[in-house]
Amino acid sequence: MVEKELRLETKCYDAIEYGYLYGLNQKIPDEEFEKVKQYMKDFRRKDFADGIIKVTGRPEGYRCLEEDVPKVEEILNITNTLEKRRQKIEKAFQNPDEKRKLQDQSFTWLQTLFTKGGTKPKQDISRLAVHSTKIYDPNNSYKDGKKDGKGTLFIYTPHGMWYIINNSSEGSNKSLNNVKTEDGGAIGYRLMYEDNVDMLIRIYTEENEYSGEKLY
Template sequence: MNDKELRLETKCYDAVDYGYLYGLNQKIPDEDFEKVKKYMKDFRRKDFADGIIKVTGRPEGYRCLEEDVPKVEEILGITNTLEKRQNKIKKAFENPDEKRKLKDQSLNWLITLFKRGGTRPQQELSRLVIHSTKIYDPEDGYKNGRKDGDGSLFIYTPHGMWYIINNSSKSGDKSINNVETIDGGAIGYRLMYDDNIDTLIRIYSEENEYSGDKLY
């Protein structure tokens, strides 16, 4: 028996056509799935403009658009709705203290998840940027601090989500860098796409996209 609460979660992000696509977090009886099937599409590689080149996550399978999420939730009697989860974050952001607390908690979770569960393959920042679907720069920290070796980025790519920590300052230990940058190097951790990690990144970064000088 599956005791996990039924909900719709993000399965992937498509930078070209669809934005976020949603799917159920667990298998449901066929008779229940038939009730919502008209709002779901069995996505395949051919359904995306560039194959899956500009998609982060798992695009293949039954997915629905964000606009159809409330319809699926209502039919299936889902109480932990996407709107409720989004409103909970919005409410916390209305209070400066609660906002800072939530952002700090999100960062702590991200550091733990990326460092404990992530991999550290050798990579070039330029390649990540060229193939990225989006790049978040929390509080413009990388944009404003890159020349001093400061700042971090969250880069979404077709092969996972990267947490990039600038480590290019003169006093930095370059031997631990695994990401080559034009500024002197960075530490990078990679995880496969996950709805919870995506949410934590969007909370901490406030979805602030990188807007600085070219990264390659």
């Protein structure tokens, strides 16, 4: 069995106060954890404004702030650091061909993860928007295509991450829709928060937040 590489990963996103909170991707010996415990807080519901209403992911447990990530990584001799992972993405984005390739790969993975591993509960996009912690709109596709029944969104909520595909254009098979919208409906897949899914979404969307008409 291949041993998993130790690293810090995002555990949740708090839209009000903390932003991203980080935790270890595996359990380590108590004596090792004691070395970094001063930088880790055992978060509970009471530690979040509005009682985790505006948090996507798993907020409860030992987490550290982004500013303390380098300290924890250094103490635990973590080589696959957050900064190295970011630099790798930034380097790819500097080359148009590499950027396009990375974004295409990310979208392919996202489609597979959401459509094969996600669920399709019935929902209303206005409810998702009201409770969202953030909404990404790749290339303003939903903002610009909403009236024509086109576009996609990635909506972060306290109950998971949603991949929304506008499916309200003329000729669309609306029987596939499980998300109610004012324009005729959309197809929505939900996954629970995971660090790798979050990163793929941020790469593909370039963290472009939705700026169109209110969804609620």
